[in-house]
Amino acid sequence: MRHLYFDCQYGISGDMTLAALIDLGADLQYIKKGLQSLPVDPFTMEVKPIEKKGISAKLLELQLNDLSHGETHEHSSHSHQEHHSHPHTHRKASRILEMIQKSELPERVKERSIGIFEEIAEAEGKIHGIDPKDVHFHEVGAMDSIIDVIGVCLALESLGVDKVTAAPVPTGYGKEKMAHGLYPIPAPATAEILRDIPIADFQAEGELTTPTGAAFLKVLSEEYGYLPPLTIEKIGYGAGQKDFHHPNVLRAILLQDRNSNNEKSIMVLECQVDDMTGEALGYIMNEMLERGVLDVYYTPVTMKKSRPGCLITVLAKPEDTVKLENFLLTETSTFGVRKTEWRRKILSRRFCKVTTPYGVITVKLGYQESRLIKALPEFEDVKRAAQRYQVQLMEVYTVAQQAATEQFQ
Numbered sequence: 251m252r253h254l255y256f257d258c259q260y261g262i263s264g265d266m267t268l269a270a271l272i273d274l275g276a277d278l279q280y281i282k283k284g285l286q287s288l289p290v291d292p293f294t295m296e297v298k299p300i301e302k303k304g305i306s307a308k309l310l311e312l313q314l315n316d317l318s319h320g321e322t323h324e325h326s327s328h329s330h331q332e333h334h335s336h337p338h339t340h341r342k343a344s345r346i347l348e349m350i351q352k353s354e355l356p357e358r359v360k361e362r363s364i365g366i367f368e369e370i371a372e373a374e375g376k377i378h379g380i381d382p383k384d385v386h387f388h389e390v391g392a393m394d395s396i397i398d399v400i401g402v403c404l405a406l407e408s409l410g411v412d413k414v415t416a417a418p419v420p421t422g423y424g425k426e427k428m429a430h431g432l433y434p435i436p437a438p439a440t441a442e443i444l445r446d447i448p449i450a451d452f453q454a455e456g457e458l459t460t461p462t463g464a465a466f467l468k469v470l471s472e473e474y475g476y477l478p479p480l481t482i483e484k485i486g487y488g489a490g491q492k493d494f495h496h497p498n499v500l501r502a503i504l505l506q507d508r509n510s511n512n513e514k515s516i517m518v519l520e521c522q523v524d525d526m527t528g529e530a531l532g533y534i535m536n537e538m539l540e541r542g543v544l545d546v547y548y549t550p551v552t553m554k555k556s557r558p559g560c561l562i563t564v565l566a567k568p569e570d571t572v573k574l575e576n577f578l579l580t581e582t583s584t585f586g587v588r589k590t591e592w593r594r595k596i597l598s599r600r601f602c603k604v605t606t607p608y609g610v611i612t613v614k615l616g617y618q619e620s621r622l623i624k625a626l627p628e629f630e631d632v633k634r635a636a637q638r639y640q641v642q643l644m645e646v647y648t649v650a651q652q653a654a655t656e657q658f659q
Contacts, residue, residue, distance in 0.1 A: 252409065252598045252617075255477055256416035256467065257501035259450060261458025263490060264398030265310040267466055268405060270488030270502040272297050273308040276405035280601050280612060284404040288353055291315055291393050295401075300489050303497040307487035314393050343371035344383040346396065351540055355400070361542050362403040365469040370461055373442035398462055406470075409504065410600025410617065415478065416471040418448040422458035440464045448474050454494055480505040506620060513595045516544060517571045521584035522551060524559035531560060534582060538564060541574065597623055604653040608635040611650035615658055625654040 256262060272278055282295055292315040300309040350363050368382070375382035406414075421436035421444070435457050436444065443464040452458075467474075483504045490498040526534075531548065538546040544565040553559035562582065566574050571589060578587050597616035604611055611631045616624035627650040636643045 251412045251507040252483075252600070253413045253415070253478070253480060253505040253507050254406070254409070254411045255503040255505055256414065256471065257477065257503055258417050258419045258459070258463070258467070259452060259501075260454075260494075260496055260499060261420055261422065261490075262463030262466065262500050263460040264395055264402065264462035264466075265312070266488040266490050266500040267463065267502070268398055268401045268488065269297055269308040269310040270486045270500045271402060271405035271409065272310075272486070273488060274409065274484055274486030274502050274504055276408040277601060277603055279603050279610070280408045281401050281404045283612070284355055284359070285397055285401060287355070288400070289349060290396065293393070293397065295397065302487075302489050302493075302499050305487055305497045305499055307489035307497075307499045309489045309491070312394050312397060341396075342383075343367065343374075350400070355404070356407055357542070359400070359403045359407050362406065362470060363400045366399050366403070366462075366465045369443060369465045369469050370439065373439045373461065373465075376442060377438045395462060399465075402466065407599075408601045410598050410615070411504075412598055413472060413507075414470040415473045415475070416467050417476070418450040418474055419444070419464075419467060420450040420452035420454070420458050422454050422456045424455045424457075426457045436464075437461060443468050454496060456492065456494065477503065478505065480507050513593050515568055516592050516594055517566045517568050518590050518592050519564040519566060519571070519574055519578065520561060520588045521578055521582065521586065522553060522559050522561050523583050524553045524557045525583050526560070531562075534562070537577070537581065538574070541577065542567075542570065543574065602654060602658060604650055604657060606635075606646070606649045606653055608639050608641065608646045608649065611635060611646070611653075613650055613654040615654065622655065622659050625651050625658070627651055627654070 256267075268281075272281070278295075278297065285293075285295075294313045296311045297308040298311055300307055346367055347364055350360055350367070353360065355363070371382040421440065424435050425432050426435050426437065427433075436459060437457065439461040440457075440459055440463075443461060444459070444467075447464070447467055483506045485504070486502045488500045488502065490500075492498055523531075535546055535548070544567065546562070546564045549561040549563065551559050551561045562578070562584075564574055564578070568591070575587050575589065578584060597618055600615050600617070602613055602615060604613055612628040614624075614626045614628065615622060616626070627647050632643060632646045632650065635641075635646045639646075
């Protein structure tokens with residue numbers, strides 16, 4: 251199991267997190283390709299080396315093209331100010347969530363990104379006294395922050411991170427100018443999100459932890475505490491733009507839990523129907539997928555009175571069981587849902603890009619502990635390359651698979 255530890259003793263923000271993960275080895279091209287598949291404004295994104303109080307780190311450099319004004323805005327590691335005076339159009343929470351849900355991003359990237367934005371929307375909604383869906387994201391809804399959130403989730407996928415834990419986090423103190431005026435530190439949204447998260451006893455004037463950084467900890471991290479006693483695989487440092495008396499960096503540590511067998515519990519929900527149309531069953535499957543099921547499939551069965559029927563099988567995370575049961579009971583014609591708990595063993599996964607005679611191909615890698623078990627080229631990349639070079643699909647697939655196996659074995 252690949253285990254990521256956020257050593258956020260000096261705070262955490264969106265751009266620092268993304269820079270730290272890229273320094274850790276996340277594929278920048280994979281991240282940019284995923285972001286560019288979304289309906290967002292044109293942008294360029296790079297990282298550059300920088301030194302913060304003697305520590306070598308990576309600084310995120312993001313350049314956005316403001317299409318509404320024909321201008322280009324450059325953000326050199328927008329850091330802890332978290333876009334508080336950003337000029338871009340505000341975006342409604344529901345529109346951001348819809349954009350992610352309708353995208354072709356990997357399911358785990360969608361799930362993590364949606365969770366982070368929902369967490370921030372709930373905090374903002376509570377503070378302003380409005381429905382979270384109606385929240386207009388002032389700071390975190392700006393283009394650059396959307397890139398931070400989804401970019402971090404793509405980076406986690408690139409690294410094949412299965413579990414995230416974190417150190418207690420400091421907030422800083424003082425006051426900071428934000429969209430609605432001068433606010434105390436931690437910002438109201440940050441303080442709301444940090445409920446139930448241990449705060450570190452480290453005092454420095456200025457905003458150390460932003461709403462986005464707090465949401466990363468709240469949604470992604472399973473535990474908070476000291477560095478766990480596991481094997482350190484690699485360390486990355488992400489820098490913020492501001493300079494303090496301390497190193498303004500976030501340290502991300504990739505750990506290998508060699509004692510883990512990557513076994514997890516899942517719930518299997520089943521019901522049979524014999525009186526629903528194909529159109530209705532198609533609707534049910536799409537709705538299930540949008541609710542974040544691990545998988546859903548149909549099996550033809552013969553029911554009472556020799557009627558042809560359909561067995562609906564849903565694989566889900568244990569915490570989603572109740573809402574999925576209710577959905578099946580209310581949206582299908584069944585009068586009952588069966589459920590059982592299963593154990594499944596999974597491979598740790600990460601994504602890489604390999605260069606082939608047919609261009610750059612994205613490949614999904616599957617590891618058991620540190621041993622490469624599978625290398626599966628992404629079908630859409632293979633298809634485009636085969637069409638472009640007028641060669642057989644399996645020729646491109648095989649070449650990309652061999653290149654990935656040789657490079658990452």
